[in-house]
Amino acid sequence: xxxxxxxxxLDDYMDGGLDQATAEAIASHAGTCETCRAxxxxxxxxxxxxxxxxxxxxxxxxxxxxxxRATHKGGRRQRNRWLLSGFGSAVAAGLAAWVIFGLLPDVxxxxxxxxxxxxxxxxxxEERTINLVFASATALDGATLTLSLPDGxxxxxxxxxxxxxxxxxxxxxxxxxxxxxxxxxxxxxxLIAHLQHNERNRTFRLRVDVS
Amino acid sequence: MSNAEQNLNFERIVRPHFDRLYRLAWRLTGNKAEAEDLxxxxxxxxxxxxxxxxxxEEPGSWLSRVMYNLFVDQHRRYTRQRMHLVDEGHLPGxxxxxxxxxxxxxxDIERLENLMRLDAALGQLSEEHRLIVxxxxxxxxxxxxxxxxxxxxxxxxxxxxxxxxxxLRDILSPDGTFS
Numbered sequence: 001x002x003x004x005x006x007x008x009x010l011d012d013y014m015d016g017g018l019d020q021a022t023a024e025a026i027a028s029h030a031g032t033c034e035t036c037r038a039x040x041x042x043x044x045x046x047x048x049x050x051x052x053x054x055x056x057x058x059x060x061x062x063x064x065x066x067x068x069r070a071t072h073k074g075g076r077r078q079r080n081r082w083l084l085s086g087f088g089s090a091v092a093a094g095l096a097a098w099v100i101f102g103l104l105p106d107v108x109x110x111x112x113x114x115x116x117x118x119x120x121x122x123x124x125x126e127e128r129t130i131n132l133v134f135a136s137a138t139a140l141d142g143a144t145l146t147l148s149l150p151d152g153x154x155x156x157x158x159x160x161x162x163x164x165x166x167x168x169x170x171x172x173x174x175x176x177x178x179x180x181x182x183x184x185x186x187x188x189x190x191l192i193a194h195l196q197h198n199e200r201n202r203t204f205r206l207r208v209d210v211s
Numbered sequence: 212m213s214n215a216e217q218n219l220n221f222e223r224i225v226r227p228h229f230d231r232l233y234r235l236a237w238r239l240t241g242n243k244a245e246a247e248d249l250x251x252x253x254x255x256x257x258x259x260x261x262x263x264x265x266x267x268e269e270p271g272s273w274l275s276r277v278m279y280n281l282f283v284d285q286h287r288r289y290t291r292q293r294m295h296l297v298d299e300g301h302l303p304g305x306x307x308x309x310x311x312x313x314x315x316x317x318x319d320i321e322r323l324e325n326l327m328r329l330d331a332a333l334g335q336l337s338e339e340h341r342l343i344v345x346x347x348x349x350x351x352x353x354x355x356x357x358x359x360x361x362x363x364x365x366x367x368x369x370x371x372x373x374x375x376x377x378x379l380r381d382i383l384s385p386d387g388t389f390s
Binding site: 052 | 234322
């Protein structure tokens with residue numbers, strides 16, 4: 001058994017798909033080869049991570065409701081959408097950019113995360129819908145969300161307003177805020193969303209470039 | 212058969228497979244909203260095909276295949292568009308947002324961080340590779356089952372699985388270690 005043989009047979013070895021003699025040869029080789037032992041260990045760790053990758057349980061009553069909808073005439077329902085209150089009218093048809101902000105509590109933002117500000121590019125004087133998704137581990141009732149727009153960027157329906165504040169509630173999970181932006185000048189800049197809930201604050205930045 | 216009897220018959224056939232189908236919907240779509248939509252669309256379609264369904268020996272496999280085809284028909288284009296426009300892999304925790312209910316971020320930070328890293332790494336795989344590795348290594352589907360669901364030959368699935376695992380190992384442990 002050589003290192004190259006082990007690499008080629010690694011998947012089958014991990015899946016238990018090798019005959020006993022080959023599997024024993026691999027185990028024996030790994031016993032004397034530190035590099036191959038590390039390769040197997042990495043594969044085991046990856047398998048452990050994947051096996052631990054969770055899926056939430058369906059909410060109580062979801063199956064029953066789905067059955068009722070399916071078995072009744074006109075069973076199709078409206079598709080799931082989480083719309084933060086106050087901006088339903090901002091939903092626009094057509095291509096939209098999506099930007100996701102994580103709100104997982106008590107997990108500090110890393111310098112890398114802080115440095116990598118997501119960005120979108122919009123065309124001058126053309127409306128473009130940007131879907132901001134606020135992902136929260138817990139429900140946040142009565143949160144205050146403040147949007148600060150860069151110069152030359154306006155929110156459709158709010159002409160001339162640089163800062164817009166409203167109170168809303170976030171559900172646990174993903175909350176969608178569609179914003180229809182229009183660039184009046186080619187400058188661009190940073191759109192800042194500031195979320196406050198009780199004593200906690202979180203600021204999200206989105207770079208808006210204008211083409 | 213009355214409507215009530217028909218509904219009961221439908222439920223008797225499909226309900227035993229709900230948990231597995233719900234998980235499959237999650238693996239296909241990656242989020243709760245689309246998973247619930249896909250699950251619902253499957254039930255609506257299956258109910259319309261009840262005459263066929265009652266004659267099928269393995270309704271679980273049939274339902275999984277129908278769900279996959281629904282996903283391909285109705286969701287893939289949307290998902291590709293979204294994944295193209297949103298580089299979720301660069302946004303910490305983005306793909307785990309809907310999993311928050313299963314995590315205890317206060318006492319299990321290390322696990323959460325590992326899952327976030329895995330989530331980000333999975334986000335860098337192609338859709339085909341991500342699905343194969345999730346179905347096989349996370350959900351425990353056998354290669355033949357994945358072939359039955361997706362219509363992709365076992366040889367191709369095995370090859371994708373091999374490449375997906377290798378890529379994940381490279382992403383997660385470029386220096387040879389995970390931690």
